[in-house]
Amino acid sequence: xxxxxxxxxxxxxxxxxxxxxxxxxxxxxxxxxxxxxxxxxxxxxxxxxxxxxxxxxxxxxxxxxxxxxxxxxxxxxxxxxxxxxxxxxxxxxxxxxxxxxxxxxxxxxxxxxxxxxxxxxxxxxxxxxxxxxxxxxxxxxxxxxxxxxxxxxxxxxxxxxxxxxxxxxxxxxxxxxxxxxxxxxxxxxxxxxxxxxxxxxxxxxxxxxxxxxxxxxxxxxxxxxxxxxxxxxxxxxxxxxxxxxxxxxxxxxxxxxxxxxxxxxxxxxxxxxxxxxxxxxxxxxxxxxxxxxxxxxxxxxxxxxxxxxxxxxxxxxxxxx
Amino acid sequence: xxxxxxxxxxxxxxxxxxxxxxxxxxxxxxxxxxxxxxxxxxxxxxxxxxxxxxxxxxxxxxxxxxxxxxxxxxxxxxxxxxxxxxxxxxxxxxxxxxxxxxxxxxxxxxxxxxxxxxxxxxxxxxxxxxxxxxxxxxxxxxxxxxxxxxxxxxxxxxxxxxxxxxxxxxxxxxxxxxxxxxxxxxxxxxxxxxxxxxxxxxxxxxxxxxxxxxxxxxxxxxxxxxxxxxxxxxxxxxxxxxxxxxxxxxxxxxxxxxxxxxxxxxxxxxxxxxxxxxxxxxxxxxxxxxxxxxxxxxxxxxxxxxxxxxxxxxxxxxxxx
DNA sequence: TTGTAAGCGTTATCAT
DNA sequence: ATGATAACGCTTACAA
Numbered sequence: 001x002x003x004x005x006x007x008x009x010x011x012x013x014x015x016x017x018x019x020x021x022x023x024x025x026x027x028x029x030x031x032x033x034x035x036x037x038x039x040x041x042x043x044x045x046x047x048x049x050x051x052x053x054x055x056x057x058x059x060x061x062x063x064x065x066x067x068x069x070x071x072x073x074x075x076x077x078x079x080x081x082x083x084x085x086x087x088x089x090x091x092x093x094x095x096x097x098x099x100x101x102x103x104x105x106x107x108x109x110x111x112x113x114x115x116x117x118x119x120x121x122x123x124x125x126x127x128x129x130x131x132x133x134x135x136x137x138x139x140x141x142x143x144x145x146x147x148x149x150x151x152x153x154x155x156x157x158x159x160x161x162x163x164x165x166x167x168x169x170x171x172x173x174x175x176x177x178x179x180x181x182x183x184x185x186x187x188x189x190x191x192x193x194x195x196x197x198x199x200x201x202x203x204x205x206x207x208x209x210x211x212x213x214x215x216x217x218x219x220x221x222x223x224x225x226x227x228x229x230x231x232x233x234x235x236x237x238x239x240x241x242x243x244x245x246x247x248x249x250x251x252x253x254x255x256x257x258x259x260x261x262x263x264x265x266x267x268x269x270x271x272x273x274x275x276x277x278x279x280x281x282x283x284x285x286x287x288x289x290x291x292x293x294x295x296x297x298x299x300x301x302x303x304x305x306x307x308x309x310x311x312x313x314x315x316x317x318x319x320x321x
Numbered sequence: 322x323x324x325x326x327x328x329x330x331x332x333x334x335x336x337x338x339x340x341x342x343x344x345x346x347x348x349x350x351x352x353x354x355x356x357x358x359x360x361x362x363x364x365x366x367x368x369x370x371x372x373x374x375x376x377x378x379x380x381x382x383x384x385x386x387x388x389x390x391x392x393x394x395x396x397x398x399x400x401x402x403x404x405x406x407x408x409x410x411x412x413x414x415x416x417x418x419x420x421x422x423x424x425x426x427x428x429x430x431x432x433x434x435x436x437x438x439x440x441x442x443x444x445x446x447x448x449x450x451x452x453x454x455x456x457x458x459x460x461x462x463x464x465x466x467x468x469x470x471x472x473x474x475x476x477x478x479x480x481x482x483x484x485x486x487x488x489x490x491x492x493x494x495x496x497x498x499x500x501x502x503x504x505x506x507x508x509x510x511x512x513x514x515x516x517x518x519x520x521x522x523x524x525x526x527x528x529x530x531x532x533x534x535x536x537x538x539x540x541x542x543x544x545x546x547x548x549x550x551x552x553x554x555x556x557x558x559x560x561x562x563x564x565x566x567x568x569x570x571x572x573x574x575x576x577x578x579x580x581x582x583x584x585x586x587x588x589x590x591x592x593x594x595x596x597x598x599x600x601x602x603x604x605x606x607x608x609x610x611x612x613x614x615x616x617x618x619x620x621x622x623x624x625x626x627x628x629x630x631x632x633x634x635x636x637x638x639x640x641x642x
Numbered sequence: 643t644t645g646t647a648a649g650c651g652t653t654a655t656c657a658t
Numbered sequence: 659a660t661g662a663t664a665a666c667g668c669t670t671a672c673a674a
Contacts, residue, residue, distance in 0.1 A: 001382060002437075004667055015645045020669060028670095033643060053435040055379045055667035059650050061322060063375060065416075073398035073405075074583070080394040084419035088429050093436065094417045095386075098405035108409050114374040115414065116323075236587045243564075243589035262395070263587035266557045268564035325651055336661045341653065352659060376651035379666050 003049045012043045019044075023051065053093075057116060066289065067117040069097045069109075069132075075124040079147055082282025083121060090290045092118075099129060109136045119289045122146035123282075143292040145285045150189070152301065157292070159285045159302045161276040166306035167194035170228055170256045170274045173308055178317035179225035179254060180204055185238065186211040186230025191258060195228060216241050225317055226254035232264040232273055239267045239313065250315035260309055269312035277304045324370045333364045340365075344372065374414075378437060387610065388438040390418045390430075390453075396445040400468060403603025404442060411611045413439075420450060430457045440610045443467035444603075464613040466606045471510065473622065478613070480606045480623045482597040487627035488515035491549055491577045491595045494629055499638035500546035500575060501525055506559065507532040507551025512579060516549060537562050546638055547575035553585040553594055560588045560634065571636035581630055590633035598625045 005023070009016040014036060021029040022040045029037065057063040068083060087094050095115060097108050109132065112120060120142050122133065130151055133144060138155075145157045152158060167190075174182050184195045184206065192208055199206035209219050211234045219227065229235035235257030242249055249255055249269055257264050260275030281304060288298045326344070330337040335357060342350040343361045350358065378384040389404060408415050416436060418429050430453065433441060441463050443454065451472055454465060459476075466478045473479060488511075495503050505516045505527065513529055520527040530540050532555045540548065550556035556578030563570055570576055570590055578585050581596030602625060609619045 002434075002667095006667075016668085017646080017670080018644060020667095024669080026669085031643065036643080050431065050434045052379070052437065052667055053432070054375045054384060054437055055650090056669075057650095058373070058376045058379055058652080058667080059669045061650075073394065073401040077394035077398055080417075081419060081421070084394075084417065093432050096401075096405065096415045096417050098402060100402070110371065111374070111414050113323075113371045116373065116375060240587075240589050240591070263584050266561075266584035266587040268561050268589040270561070323651095327651075337651090338653085338662080339660060341651095345653080347653085354659060357659080373651055376666090377653075379651080379668080380653045382666075 002052070003047045004052070005049075007047060008040065008044050008049060011047060012039050014040060023049070024056075061116070062118050063116045064092050065095050065115050065117045066092045066119045066121060066286065067095045067097055067112040067115070068121040068123065069099060069112075069125075071124045071126070071129070072098060072100050076148065076278050076281075078278035079123050079282035079285075082279040082284075083123075083286050084282075085279075086283045086286035086290075090286065092286070092290070099132075105132075106136070112137070112142070113140060117142065118293050120144040121285055121289060123148065125149045127151055143289060145289045145292070147281050147285050157288050157298055157300055157302070159281050159288065159304070161281070162303035162305050163188075163190040164194040164197075165303070166258065166274045166276065167191045167228075168198055169306055169308050170258060171195065171198045173272070173310065174226040174228065174254060174256055174314065175202065177226070177254065177314060180317075181207075181223070181225040183219060183222060183224040183227045184208045184230070185219065185227050186234045188230040188258075191230045211237075213237065213241060220247070224253050226256065226314070228256045228258075230258055232257040232259040232261045232271060235271045235273065235313070236263055236267045239269070239271065243268060249313050251318075254314040254317075256314060260306075264309075265311070272311045272314040273309050274306040275309045276306050280304050323373070324368045325373070326370075328368060329361065329365050329370055332368065333360050335361060344370070345377075382437070383439050384437045385413050386416050386436050386438045387413045387440045387442060387607065388416045388418055388433040388436070389442040389444065390420060390433075390446075392445045392447070392450070393419060393421050397469065397599050397602075399599035400444050400603035400606075403600040403605075404444075404607050405603075406600075407604045407607035407611075411607065413607070413611070420453075426453075427457070433458070433463070434461060438463065439614050441465035442606050442610060444469065444606075446470045448472055464610060466610045466613065468602050468606050478609050478619055478621055478623070480602050480609065480625070482602070483624035483626050484509075484511040485515040485518075486624070487579065487595045487597065488512045488549075489519055490627055490629050491579060492516065492519045494593070494631065495547040495549065495575060495577055495635065496523065498547070498575060498635060501638075502528075502544070502546040504540060504543060504545040504548045505529045505551070506540065506548050507555045509551040509579075512551045532558075534558065534562060541568070545574050547577065547635070549577045549579075551579055553578040553580040553582045553592060556592045556594065556634075557584055557588045560590070560592065564589060570634050572639075575635040575638075577635060581628075585630075586632070593632045593635040594630050595627040596630045597627050601625050 005016050005019050008019050019040050022037050125146055147159045196206045209215050257271040257273035260273050264271040264273045291298045326337045326340050330340050340361050343358050446467055468480050517527045530536050578592040578594035581594050585592040585594045612619045
């Protein structure tokens with residue numbers, strides 16, 4: 001079995017209590033003589049002591065464990081990286097729960113409470129899944145923060161991309177390249193709304209197409225200068241179809257995505273897009289959760305700015321020939 | 322504070338001890354009368370009891386926590402899904418540690434032991450990172466299993482794709498399409514080796530090119546029927562370059578990837594590839610770890626079969642014109 | 643400056 | 659068929 005406080009206490013003839021205080025950095029440790037402190041610390045090191053977080057949590061009634069519920073891991077990996085980075089800073093430990101396991105769902109959600117998690121993070125929840133929070137956790141008043149969901153729940157802060165800002169960033173890019181007939185492909189509500197506003201404000205006529213592949217011909221027939229796609233996935237699909245038709249981009253028209261997902265760099269041509277700040281979203285989620293746990297007041301909806309990622313699918317509008 | 326055994330004990334006038342046995346499904350609970358059992362279970366439900374895993378672990382000296390160390394979350398998400406799925410079945414809880422945080426590394430590795438993890442899983446380790454296992458965990462005899470690494474460590478089982486099998490699957494596909502001048506692009510040792518063997522066995526001349534983009538022209542000049550790329554990433558890069566040159570695939574030659582990563586479906590044309598069984602790899606890792614923990618004997622190197630994923634970048638060889 | 647003792651929520655051993 | 663009692667490793671009044 002591992003080295004315990006008792007072992008250290010015995011080894012250097014100091015009471016367990018003092019050993020605990022020194023090793024856990026309690027303020028009262030300062031009252032001990034420097035000599036004892038040094039002795040305790042060095043024997044702890046010699047013996048290879050490693051604090052038992054479980055026992056500590058039993059005593060304090062709270063663990064340093066934050067449970068993160070994800071839809072699946074493929075969704076937004078960088079968010080998880082951000083969460084982990086922040087967890088390290090705040091001395092929290094991350095426990096993961098994946099939602100896609102039908103029968104075992106309630107059992108795996110139970111473990112959040114079994115381990116006395118101090119808080120809960122939800123990544124990429126769909127609307128229906130938000131009710132999970134309601135049912136399983138709201139009654140227990142476990143602080144929670146969610147990311148990338150359109151729905152707002154009272155008392156559950158949301159961290160997300162500034163969708164309107166990101167949309168404008170994309171459209172501004174197209175506009176500055178000289179494009180005026182800018183179509184919108186897709187149906188993500190906040191992005192379509194921001195598109196309409198932008199176009200109206202610029203004195204242009206908005207034209208929104210469904211992201212279904214069977215409207216691509218119609219889209220092309222409308223002879224756009226540029227197409228703003230509501231998601232990278234839609235953008236990639238469009239590019240693939242255009243490739244099959246031997247319609248070349250950006251010569252024929254410019255194409256813009258949204259997200260900055262890995263696949264936006266894999267297509268031909270590489271897709272110009274706006275990069276959602278996934279890492280930061282994760283990082284801020286945990287920071288807000290940490291504040292929430294410590295009773296500090298937090299923003300109900302934190303919107304982080306996206307970054308323009310110009311690549312090969314956009315180019316200056318050719319002067320009419 | 323949460324409901325405890327003591328509360329239940331008080332509520333139904335049964336000793337804590339009996340309550341514990343019933344609620345944790347101890348065999349000795351069978352000796353209690355059915356009536357008492359029922360009473361305990363129902364009051365537990367009424368009071369909303371939720372077992373404190375932390376306290377339980379303090380007593381038993383082991384937690385049900387498995388620590389998973391990942392390079393970063395973008396690497397192989399489906400592996401993590403597989404791990405989570407298996408964890409649910411074996412009643413284990415998953416704690417994550419991300420490696421890419423320079424300064425805090427040893428602190429975050431410490432938490433593996435602080436939480437008395439029963440086992441360790443390593444995903445997508447690079448050679449250098451394997452030493453982390455050596456230094457930090459081997460001395461403590463924490464059972465470990467790693468995935469997707471070329472290096473074998475004594476006593477640390479590896480789960481991976483059957484690389485030779487997967488390579489043959491890809492090459493067989495090209496061969497059956499009629500291709501004979503099959504080039505290899507890349508430098509993943511087991512895949513290049515399997516390529517050479519396959520070609521020799523088929524009486525064909527192997528020709529291996531570096532994956533560096535500046536050899537693409539040379540590759541094309543060698544006029545291959547098909548190109549086997551050691552990774553999807555290489556395949557995608559090649560396709561992007563070919564697109565820029567307006568060299569069309571699969572008309573000019575067939576291109577094959579390796580991995581089945583998301584991006585292999587985003588390129589133009591979609592990349593034919595062999596799908597590595599990532600989910601299964603994760604699932605089996607945890608299963609093996611579980612066996613290891615319970616002292617059962619386990620395979621030192623489990624190789625799982627890949628699946629052929631024919632897409633648009635491969636086609637039958639045109640009869641010479 | 644240091645120690646004693648109680649307690650956290652469990653499980654385990656041994657009685658009854 | 660059920661209960662006392664100790665123990666796990668730690669923190670935290672309170673005492674000396």
